[in-house]
Amino acid sequence: MSWPEDNSTPRPPAEPVVRPPRLAFLTVPLLIGLVYNAISLLTVPFSGGALNEMLAQLNSASGLPPIQLTPEQIQVTLWISFVVTAGLILWLYYTRRAVMEGRSWGRVSSIVIAVLSLLLFPVGTVIGIVMLIGAFDRSVVAYTNRP
Numbered sequence: 001m002s003w004p005e006d007n008s009t010p011r012p013p014a015e016p017v018v019r020p021p022r023l024a025f026l027t028v029p030l031l032i033g034l035v036y037n038a039i040s041l042l043t044v045p046f047s048g049g050a051l052n053e054m055l056a057q058l059n060s061a062s063g064l065p066p067i068q069l070t071p072e073q074i075q076v077t078l079w080i081s082f083v084v085t086a087g088l089i090l091w092l093y094y095t096r097r098a099v100m101e102g103r104s105w106g107r108v109s110s111i112v113i114a115v116l117s118l119l120l121f122p123v124g125t126v127i128g129i130v131m132l133i134g135a136f137d138r139s140v141v142a143y144t145n146r147p
Contacts, residue, residue, distance in 0.1 A: 044081050044082050091109070114131035
């Protein structure tokens with residue numbers, strides 16, 4: 001028969017977990033993406049007129065007949081942009097938080113973000129490579145796989 005654990009006696013404080021130096025290879029690019037997308041989210045409501053201007057420039061460059069979006073189409077496009085950008089911000093925030101807390105799913109999510117960043121040439125490619133270096137560093141893997 002085992003006795004229940006006594007929760008009234010104080011336990012010695014757990015030894016602090018030291019974050020690996022290359023953890024910044026993950027957290028800093030995630031923070032940069034978070035700030036960039038937050039600024040982008042703030043500009044979405046003011047982008048309505050720019051959509052038709054961009055379409056006009058695209059049509060004149062390609063020689064296609066002009067296409068104009070109706071106000072309803074512009075509104076739907078801006079709402080979709082808002083929702084997608086807000087979702088991306090939440091993904092970046094929770095991934096960064098999980099990586100800093102040492103959760104393994106945060107490392108996996110940052111690898112997915114890094115691979116997607118490789119497609120954003122040239123700055124995103126550099127950021128993606130830096131994130132992949134940090135994600136596969138032995139100390140970072142050990143930090144995110146601890147119990």
